[in-house]
Amino acid sequence: xxxxxxxxxxxxxxxxxxxxxxxxxxxxxxxxxxxxxxxxxxxxxxxxxxxxxxxxxxxxxxxxxxxxxxxxxxxxxxxxxxxxxxxxxxxxxxxxxxxxxxxxxxxxxxxxxxxxxxxxxxxxxxxxxxxxxxxxxxxxxxxxxxxxxxxxxxxxxxxxxxxxxxxxxxxxxxxxxxxxxxxxxxxxxxxxxxxxxxxxxxxxxxxxxxxxxxxxxxxxxxxxxxxxxxxxxxxxxxxxxxxxxxxxxxxxxxxxxxxxxxxxxxxxxxxxxxxxxxxxxxxx
Amino acid sequence: xxxxxxxxxxxxxxxxxxxxxxxxxxxxxxxxxxxxxxxxxxxxxxxxxxxxxxxxxxxxxxxxxxxxxxxxxxxxxxxxxxxxxxxxxxxxxxxxxxxxxxxxxxxxxxxxxxxxxxxxxxxxxxxxxxxxxxxxxxxxxxxxxxxxxxxxxxxxxxxxxxxxxxxxxxxxxxxxxxxxxxxxxxxxxxxxxxxxxxxxxxxxxxxxxxxxxxxxxxxxxxxxxxxxxxxxxxxxxxxxxxxxxxxxxxxxxxx
Amino acid sequence: xxxxxxxxxxxxxxxxxxxxxxxxxxxxxxxxxxxxxxxxxxxxxxxxxxxxxxxxxxxxxxxxxxxxxxxxxxxxxxxxxxxxxxxxxxxxxxxxxxxxxxxxxxxxxxxxxxxxxxxxxxxxxxxxxxxxxxxxxxxxxxxxxxxxxxxxxxxxxxxxxxxxxxxxxxxxxxxxxxxxxxxxxxxxxxxxxxxxxxxxxxxxxxxxxxxxxxxxxxxxxxxxxxxxxxxxxxxxxxxxxxxxxxxxxxxxxxxxxxxxxxxxxxxxxxxxxxxxxxxxxxxxxxxxxxxxxx
Numbered sequence: 111x112x113x114x115x116x117x118x119x120x121x122x123x124x125x126x127x128x129x130x131x132x133x134x135x136x137x138x139x140x141x142x143x144x145x146x147x148x149x150x151x152x153x154x155x156x157x158x159x160x161x162x163x164x165x166x167x168x169x170x171x172x173x174x175x176x177x178x179x180x181x182x183x184x185x186x187x188x189x190x191x192x193x194x195x196x197x198x199x200x201x202x203x204x205x206x207x208x209x210x211x212x213x214x215x216x217x218x219x220x221x222x223x224x225x226x227x228x229x230x231x232x233x234x235x236x237x238x239x240x241x242x243x244x245x246x247x248x249x250x251x252x253x254x255x256x257x258x259x260x261x262x263x264x265x266x267x268x269x270x271x272x273x274x275x276x277x278x279x280x281x282x283x284x285x286x287x288x289x290x291x292x293x294x295x296x297x298x299x300x301x302x303x304x305x306x307x308x309x310x311x312x313x314x315x316x317x318x319x320x321x322x323x324x325x326x327x328x329x330x331x332x333x334x335x336x337x338x339x340x341x342x343x344x345x346x347x348x349x350x351x352x353x354x355x356x357x358x359x360x361x362x363x364x365x366x367x368x369x370x371x372x373x374x375x376x377x378x379x380x381x382x383x384x385x386x387x388x389x390x391x392x393x394x
Numbered sequence: 395x396x397x398x399x400x401x402x403x404x405x406x407x408x409x410x411x412x413x414x415x416x417x418x419x420x421x422x423x424x425x426x427x428x429x430x431x432x433x434x435x436x437x438x439x440x441x442x443x444x445x446x447x448x449x450x451x452x453x454x455x456x457x458x459x460x461x462x463x464x465x466x467x468x469x470x471x472x473x474x475x476x477x478x479x480x481x482x483x484x485x486x487x488x489x490x491x492x493x494x495x496x497x498x499x500x501x502x503x504x505x506x507x508x509x510x511x512x513x514x515x516x517x518x519x520x521x522x523x524x525x526x527x528x529x530x531x532x533x534x535x536x537x538x539x540x541x542x543x544x545x546x547x548x549x550x551x552x553x554x555x556x557x558x559x560x561x562x563x564x565x566x567x568x569x570x571x572x573x574x575x576x577x578x579x580x581x582x583x584x585x586x587x588x589x590x591x592x593x594x595x596x597x598x599x600x601x602x603x604x605x606x607x608x609x610x611x612x613x614x615x616x617x618x619x620x621x622x623x624x625x626x627x628x629x630x631x632x633x634x635x636x637x638x639x640x641x642x643x644x645x646x647x648x649x
Numbered sequence: 650x651x652x653x654x655x656x657x658x659x660x661x662x663x664x665x666x667x668x669x670x671x672x673x674x675x676x677x678x679x680x681x682x683x684x685x686x687x688x689x690x691x692x693x694x695x696x697x698x699x700x701x702x703x704x705x706x707x708x709x710x711x712x713x714x715x716x717x718x719x720x721x722x723x724x725x726x727x728x729x730x731x732x733x734x735x736x737x738x739x740x741x742x743x744x745x746x747x748x749x750x751x752x753x754x755x756x757x758x759x760x761x762x763x764x765x766x767x768x769x770x771x772x773x774x775x776x777x778x779x780x781x782x783x784x785x786x787x788x789x790x791x792x793x794x795x796x797x798x799x800x801x802x803x804x805x806x807x808x809x810x811x812x813x814x815x816x817x818x819x820x821x822x823x824x825x826x827x828x829x830x831x832x833x834x835x836x837x838x839x840x841x842x843x844x845x846x847x848x849x850x851x852x853x854x855x856x857x858x859x860x861x862x863x864x865x866x867x868x869x870x871x872x873x874x875x876x877x878x879x880x881x882x883x884x885x886x887x888x889x890x891x892x893x894x895x896x897x898x899x900x901x902x903x904x905x906x907x908x909x910x911x912x913x914x915x916x917x918x919x920x921x922x923x924x925x926x927x928x929x930x931x932x933x934x935x936x937x938x939x940x941x942x943x
Contacts, residue, residue, distance in 0.1 A: 222865025
C-alpha cells in the first residue's frame with residue numbers, strides 16, 4: 111500500500127513538472143518579447159516607415175500591409191469556407207463524395223505552409239499571371255486558411271439544435287428558407303469567431319507570402335492589388351536574419367515581434383468579445 | 395360528425411424502413427376529418443415514426459424507405475410529384491419537446507407566415523393574434539409579445555408551438571406526445587385545447603398516456619412492434635378490446 | 650414548383666462550395682506534379698532521392714540530391730518529438746487526471762496562446778534566446794543548429810499534442826477507470842495501466858499530427874538552424890531542412906530552370922510525406938473511435 115502511494119505521489123509530481131514547464135515556456139516567450147519590445151514601441155514607431163536602410167524609423171507599412179492581405183484572405187476564404195460548411199452540415203448525406211470532402215479538408219490543414227507558397231507561385235503568380243503582390247499573397251493565405259474556416263463554421267452549425275430545423279421545415283419552410291431564417295442567424299456568431307481565429311493565424315504566417323508578394327522594403331503603402339507590400343512577419347524575418355546590421359536593429363526586431371503578437375492577440379480577443387456580444391444580442 | 399364519410403387521411407398497407415429496420419409494418423387505418431385520432435403503443439412501437447410519415451418529416455433521415463400509400467384528401471403524399479413544402483403547410487406539427495425558436499413570442503408565430511410569403515404587416519398581426527387566441531395563449535401573452543419565446547413556461551411554450559403551427563392555417567395538426575414534457579396542470583390545459591381544436595382541424599396525436607388518449611380522442615390506433623394491433627372508436631377500444639394483447643396493454647400489464 | 654428549382658440551384662451552389670476543397674487539394678498535387686516533372690528531364694530520380702549533395706548552382710556539375718535535407722528534417726523532427734511527446738502527454742495526463750478545474754481554466758488559454766504565437770516569432774526567439782544558450786553550452790559560435798531547431802519545433806508541436814491527447818484521455822469511458830479503481834488500483838495505476846493504453850490510438854494520432862507540423866514548419870527552422878546544406882552528422886551541426894531550402898532558394902532562383910523545378914520537387918516530397926502522415930493518423934483515429942464507442 112505504501113509503495114503504491116509513493117509511486118502515485120512521484121508520478122503526479124512528474125506530470126506536474128510537465129505542465130509547469132509548458133507554462134514556463136509561454137511565460138519566457140511573452141516576457142522576453144514584452145520586456146524588450148515594449149521599449150521600442152512609440153507612436154512614431156507605429157506610424158512611420160523604416161528609415162536609413164531600415165536601421166531607424168517605424169513599421170507602419172508592415173502593419174498596413176499585414177492588415178491589407180488579411181482582409182483579402184478573409185474575403186476569399188470566409189464565404190467559401192462557410193459555403194462548404196453549410197454543404198457538409200446541411201445538405202451532404204454520408205457517401206463517397208462527402209467522405210472525400212472531409213478527407214480533403216483534413217489533408218489541406220496538414221499541408222505545410224511553404225507548399226502553399228509554392229502553390230501560390232505556380233497558380234496565382236505564374237499561372238494566372240497576377241505577379242507578386244497583395245492579391246496573390248492574400249489568395250495564397252486564403253487557401254491555407256480555408257480548412258480552418260470550414261471546420262470552425264461547421265462546429266458553429268452543429269451547435270444549432272435539430273429542433274430549430276425540424277420546427278422550421280414542419281411549418282412549410284423550404285430547406286434554404288430554413289437555413290437562412292432559422293439556422294444561420296444562430297450559427298453566424300460562432301462562425302465569425304472561429305473564422306477570425308483562423309485569420310489571426312494567417313496574419314502571422316510568413317512562408318506562404320515569401321514569394322507571392324511580400325517585399326523587403328517599401329517606403330509607401332500598396333495602392334493596388336498587384337503592388338507588393340511589407341508584412342509584419344516577413345519584416346521580423348528580415349530584421350532578424352537578413353539585415354546588414356543585425357545586432358543594431360535587434361530592438362526594431364523586438365518591437366516588430368511585439369506588434370505582431372499584439373495584433374494576433376487583438377484579433378483573438380475581438381473574436382471572443384464578438385461572440386460574447388452577439389450571444390447577448392440574441393438572448394434579448 | 396357521423397356524416398363525415400370522407401376520411402381525411404387514409405393509410406393503406408404502409409411500410410417504413412430505417413435502413414434494414416422495419417419500423418412500420420403494413421399499417422392501414424383512416425383518420426376522419428374533424429376528429430382526434432390517437433396512436434398509442436409501447437415505446438419503440440413505431441408510433442412516432444408513423445406520425446412523422448404523415449408530413450414526411452422522416453425524409454430528413456438518410457436511408458429510409460416508405461412503401462404503401464398514405465392518402466391525404468385522396469392524394470398519395472409519397473408520390474414523386476408531391477411538393478413536400480406544400481404538404482407541410484397543409485399538415486402542421488407539434489413536437490414532443492416544446493421547441494419555440496429563440497425569437498420573440500410574436501416572431502415565433504409570425505415565422506410560418508413570413509416564410510410563406512405574407513408581407514403585409516396588419517395581416518400578420520391579425521393572424522398572429524388569431525392563432526394565439528385559438529391556442530388559448532392570447533390572454534397570457536398579449537402584453538409581452540416582444541418577450542423571448544423561451545421565457546415562457548413549458549406549457550405555454552407548447553401552446554406557443556401550437557399557435558405557430560395554426561398560424562399558417564393547416565388542415566391537419568400532428569402532435570407527437572405533446573404533453574410528455576409538461577406538468578399535469580399544463581397537460582390538462584393542452585388537452586382542453588386539443589379537444590377544442592378539432593372543431594376546425596383534423597388531429598392525429600401520438601401519446602404513451604392511455605388516459606389521455608381515452609379522454610381526448612375519437613379513434614384510437616394501437617401499435618406494437620410496428621404492427622397495427624387494433625383500431626377503432628376510442629370508447630370501444632378501451633372498454634371492450636377485441637384482442638387480448640390490447641387489453642393487457644391498456645390495463646397496464648406491460649409497456 | 651418554382652421553389653423546387655430554386656432550391657435545387659441553391660443546393661448545387663453549396664455542393665460546388667464543398668467540392669472546392671477537393672479541387673484545391675487535387676490542384677495543389679497536380680500543380681506540384683506539373684512543376685516537378687521538367688526537373689526530371691535533367692535529374693536522375695535516384696540522384697534526387699539518394700544523392701547527398703544539393704548544389705544546383707555549381708558551375709561545373711550541379712548536384713540535386715535531397716538526402717542531406719531529408720536527414721536534416723528527420724533529425725529536427727525526431728529531436729522535437731523527443732521533447733514534445735513526453736512533455737505533451739505528461740501535460741495532457743495532468744490536465745485530464747490531476748488538475749483542478751481552476752488549473753484547467755488556466756492551462757487551456759496557455760495552450761491556445763502558445764498555439765497562436767506566429768512561427769516567425771518562435772524562430773526569432775531561437776536566434777536571440779535559445780541560440781546563445783546553446784552556444785555557451787556547446788562552445789559553438791551562435792548556437793544555430795539542429796538542437797536549436799528541435800527545441801523550437803517541440804514548442805510548435807506541443808499545443809497540437811497536448812490538446813489532442815487530452816481529448817483522447819478524457820474520452821476514455823468512465824467505466825474503464827471505475828473498473829480498475831474498484832479492483833483496488835490506485836489512481837496512478839489506473840492512469841498508466843488503463844487510461845493511457847485505452848487512449849493510445851488517440852495519443853499516437855496526436856503525436857503524428859504534431860510530427861506533421863514539425864516536418865512542414867518553415868520559419869523556425871529557417872531562422873534557427875544555421876542552414877548549412879551538408880549531410881549532418883551530429884546534433885550540434887548546422888542543418889538545412891527541406892522547408893528551409895525552398896524558402897531560401899525560391900527567392901533567388903531564375904524561374905523555369907531545372908533548379909526552380911527541383912524546388913517544386915522538394916515541395917512535392919513534403920506534400921507526400923505530410924499527406925501520408927495525415928492519412929495514417931486518420932486511420933489510427935478511426936480505429937480508436939470504433940474502439941471507444943463500445
